[in-house]
Amino acid sequence: MSTTNNLATVRAQIDELDEKIQNLITQRAGLATEVAQAKYAQETKPVFYRPEREVEVLRNVIARNKGPLSNETLTRIFREIMSDCLALQQPLKIAFLGPAGTYSQAAVYKHFGHAAQNIPLQTIEEVFREVEAQTANYGVVPVENSTEGGVNQTLDGFINTSLKICGEIELPIHHHLLANVDKVEQIQRIYSHQQSLAQCHHWLNSHLPQVERIAVNSNAEAARRAFNEAGTAAIAGQMAADIYQLRIIASRIEDNINNTTRFAVLGQQEIPPTGGDKTSLLLSTPNQPGALYDLLEPFAHNQVNMTRIESRPSRQGIWEYVFFVDIEGHIQDAPIVNALQTLAKYTGLIKHLGSYPRAIL
Numbered sequence: 001m002s003t004t005n006n007l008a009t010v011r012a013q014i015d016e017l018d019e020k021i022q023n024l025i026t027q028r029a030g031l032a033t034e035v036a037q038a039k040y041a042q043e044t045k046p047v048f049y050r051p052e053r054e055v056e057v058l059r060n061v062i063a064r065n066k067g068p069l070s071n072e073t074l075t076r077i078f079r080e081i082m083s084d085c086l087a088l089q090q091p092l093k094i095a096f097l098g099p100a101g102t103y104s105q106a107a108v109y110k111h112f113g114h115a116a117q118n119i120p121l122q123t124i125e126e127v128f129r130e131v132e133a134q135t136a137n138y139g140v141v142p143v144e145n146s147t148e149g150g151v152n153q154t155l156d157g158f159i160n161t162s163l164k165i166c167g168e169i170e171l172p173i174h175h176h177l178l179a180n181v182d183k184v185e186q187i188q189r190i191y192s193h194q195q196s197l198a199q200c201h202h203w204l205n206s207h208l209p210q211v212e213r214i215a216v217n218s219n220a221e222a223a224r225r226a227f228n229e230a231g232t233a234a235i236a237g238q239m240a241a242d243i244y245q246l247r248i249i250a251s252r253i254e255d256n257i258n259n260t261t262r263f264a265v266l267g268q269q270e271i272p273p274t275g276g277d278k279t280s281l282l283l284s285t286p287n288q289p290g291a292l293y294d295l296l297e298p299f300a301h302n303q304v305n306m307t308r309i310e311s312r313p314s315r316q317g318i319w320e321y322v323f324f325v326d327i328e329g330h331i332q333d334a335p336i337v338n339a340l341q342t343l344a345k346y347t348g349l350i351k352h353l354g355s356y357p358r359a360i361l
């Protein structure tokens, strides 16, 4: 068979499959509206977004995957399908630290797909407030970066909020040097968020040691300035480059190639166990010898794996420090129930910030 014939035959097969795929997606969307009816019938205040179900769907996708498409690609496609199915039930409003083009927005797209309505806000505090006020259904806030550590505004937000963490998102962070200049020598100033400047510190020292570095509120704001001011560059992500029409002068300039930011999804609901969960707690100890040991011992004794511990000043005068602790498992798991029972004897405060499915890819 000639190449032309071959091409035509394969394309005919693709057309056939596309028709099937489209019919199946349409059928699936129909089922999603049936799910909505079932929720209205069964629940007084129906909850449409179900992270525990979404993660089950995605884990099934990964388990079935035999290639050639990667797990990342297939989960991205299925997330988008679920995003649109969910939008048929309830169009979600998601608050995050704006402006458009921030890594937080990339995290929103990764987790909620493109059917959700984006609400960019000016501060992390506002993200908490809008979700508390139910002006937004969910919020996405950065918790920690693998190079730079915890995001203090988010940790402080957890101290006072009644919201629950109902999901986590892990986003690999790739920083690019963006500008509309012809030569690197024309760059006189570089704008970026303080954390991004720190994450590219070595690269900047070796490639552009003389250029002034200026910290601004967000990477997207940096990109906006680079677009408007001659002789300036920004360190930001691909999305900011697209939005502000900037050229990538140098790509992936982060000092650590595994640079990743972890985000929390804030909401009003408690998520049931999925068999692959994490739990976030806020704990405090009295200021006395052995207090930190008493706080850690019940987890070790009950074989609960702690994935993170971080301290912050409590700002309340009663306790000097509070501890943010992440553990593997769900608050309903027996080892965690037992650990918390013991812990209650020693600590002044145990606040359950949420139990949620571990980030998928």
Ligand SMILES: O=C(O)C(=O)C[C@]1(C(=O)O)C=C[C@@H](O)C=C1
Pocket (backbone or CB within 6 Å): 032, 035, 036, 048, 049, 050, 051, 053, 054, 057, 081, 082, 083, 085, 086, 089
């Ligand atoms: O199973 C549900 O509860 C649905 O609403 C369906 C569905 C899906 O498309 O698979 C959509 C949104 C939910 O967040 C979870 C799953």
